[in-house]
Amino acid sequence: MAFLRILVCATLILISRSGLAASDPPNSFNSYVLEAVSELTARQNDSGYDITKAYARAVPYAGGALRPSQPPLTMCVAAVAEVMVVAINKYVATTGDQSAYSHLPVDGWNRMRPTDIRSHIWVDPRLGSNGTADAMVTFGIGKRVLFKELTPGSFINLNRNPRPGGRATGHSVVFLGFLDKDGNVLQDYGPSVAGFKYFSANGAGMFPNGGFYERYAFFNKPNGTPYCPNLAGKKTDCYIIRSDSQKYLNTGYMLNPRQWDIAARNRNLADLQRRLFEATQTRGPTYLNIQSGTNFDQFVEQLGQQDTMVLNPIFNRSE
Numbered sequence: 001m002a003f004l005r006i007l008v009c010a011t012l013i014l015i016s017r018s019g020l021a022a023s024d025p026p027n028s029f030n031s032y033v034l035e036a037v038s039e040l041t042a043r044q045n046d047s048g049y050d051i052t053k054a055y056a057r058a059v060p061y062a063g064g065a066l067r068p069s070q071p072p073l074t075m076c077v078a079a080v081a082e083v084m085v086v087a088i089n090k091y092v093a094t095t096g097d098q099s100a101y102s103h104l105p106v107d108g109w110n111r112m113r114p115t116d117i118r119s120h121i122w123v124d125p126r127l128g129s130n131g132t133a134d135a136m137v138t139f140g141i142g143k144r145v146l147f148k149e150l151t152p153g154s155f156i157n158l159n160r161n162p163r164p165g166g167r168a169t170g171h172s173v174v175f176l177g178f179l180d181k182d183g184n185v186l187q188d189y190g191p192s193v194a195g196f197k198y199f200s201a202n203g204a205g206m207f208p209n210g211g212f213y214e215r216y217a218f219f220n221k222p223n224g225t226p227y228c229p230n231l232a233g234k235k236t237d238c239y240i241i242r243s244d245s246q247k248y249l250n251t252g253y254m255l256n257p258r259q260w261d262i263a264a265r266n267r268n269l270a271d272l273q274r275r276l277f278e279a280t281q282t283r284g285p286t287y288l289n290i291q292s293g294t295n296f297d298q299f300v301e302q303l304g305q306q307d308t309m310v311l312n313p314i315f316n317r318s319e
Contacts, residue, residue, distance in 0.1 A: 025145070029087065029254035030153025032094075036086035037153075037174055037199045040079070040212045047072035049203045049210030051315060054078035056201075056212070059085050062101035067110045072211070076172040076315065077122050079201035079212060080132055080155060081109060083174055084254065091257060100257040103265070104139065112307035114276055115269050119309035121172070123157065126279070126288075127272065127309070131157025132172060133252025138268045140261035144252040146244060147196075148189040150175050156198065157250035159314065160239040161220060170314035171237070173198035175251075176214065183216050183231045194227065195219055195240070203317070205235040273300055 024030050040056070047056050055068035055078050066085060068074070074082070088100045108116040112124075120127055120135035129135050132155040136142025142155075150156070154175040162168050177185040181194040195218035203210040215235045218227045219242035228238035241248045276288060277299045285291045288308045290299060 024151050024153070025143075025149075025253060027256045027259045028151070028153070029091070029142075029256050030151055032087040032091050033083060033153035033174060033254060035090050036083045037176075039086055040083060041199065041214070044072050044211055045213050046207040046209055047074065047201075047211035049073065049075060049201055051075045051311075051317075055082055059089070061085050061089060061109065062098075062106045064106035064110075066106075074201045074211075076200045076202070077132075077311070080172045080174065081118060081121050083199075085109060087254075088257070097257060100260070103141070103257070103260050103262060112309040114272055114303060114309060116309070122309065123170075123172075123312035123314070124309040125312055126276070128275075130247050131155070131250025133157070133246065133250045136252055136254055138265070138272070140264035140268070141257075142252050142254045144246060144250075147242075147249055147251050148193075150178075150189075150196075150251055151253070152176050154251065154253040156196070158217065158237075159241050159248045161224070161226070161241060163239055167316060168314065169317045170312070171200065172315075173200040173215075173217075179216060179218070181218075181227070181229065183229060183234060183236075198237075202235070273303065276303065 044056050050073040053069045053073040053075060055066045056072040056074045058065040058068055059082060066082065092098055092100065104117055109118050112119050114127060117135055117139050120129040120138055121132055123129050123131060133142065133144045137144055152175060156175050157170060157172050160169045176197040176199055178189055178193045179195040179197055180186055180192045185197055186193060195216065197214060197216055199214050201212055202215055206213045215237045216231055217237040217240055218229065219240050221227050226239045228236055243249045277296050280287050280290055280292050280299065289306060290302045294302065
């Protein structure tokens, strides 16, 4: 009887951590990401949205904490970063493995230098990052996959066609499942997929001030016209570009920290520093606010002292 009780408890823990664990890719971190989404949803589902603010609260991390600019206000890329930090904390608390803290130090979530993961999640155009999936690959902590290969707890950066009289916009989200045209969540990808359910920090819609909540996103039709069903009690997101190009639909998942690749991170960041140095030599000191006459070592030193990165202007609406 005691053995059976232990077995049942273990099963319940597995189910609560990952509702679709059987379909998750090997070595993924999706179950912890979903736990983090649940926590943020319960904690602040009407926290408020502001495109100029980051982080809903000072989440403790690696002996420090996230530095919120005006809690609880936040926006989409900051929400995704906060999900990742909360998920890592849950992993450390469960396993005792603190290697993630040294691989992604707290400064990397607060600073905006080219070698900080925050800058890559913020999709600064000068870094060659199109979204969270690209950021994770650069830092050796995740993989890109096609949209059809996603499982709940993966990440998406979507791009929208302009609304009438508006501009093209983007959004950074956590993927929660495929949708059919009526907004029903599907177990697997197939011909009936018309969009996806996601979690992020969103503008006013479900709540007067916006904040953390789920939305139902729908792709444009094959001819390019938007598809926007009216779903009672649910907030939709339309005009979304469907593409296999990671430039327009940046998709991927986070790896378990035991699979993180330090060598890949160091190599990728070294290559990035070299590319930025060469760009500064040709584009002048205004490119990164670093004098173009410096040698490479001087350039790298100055690069580490200044927060030169910015939020991609594609995030220009309260979505």
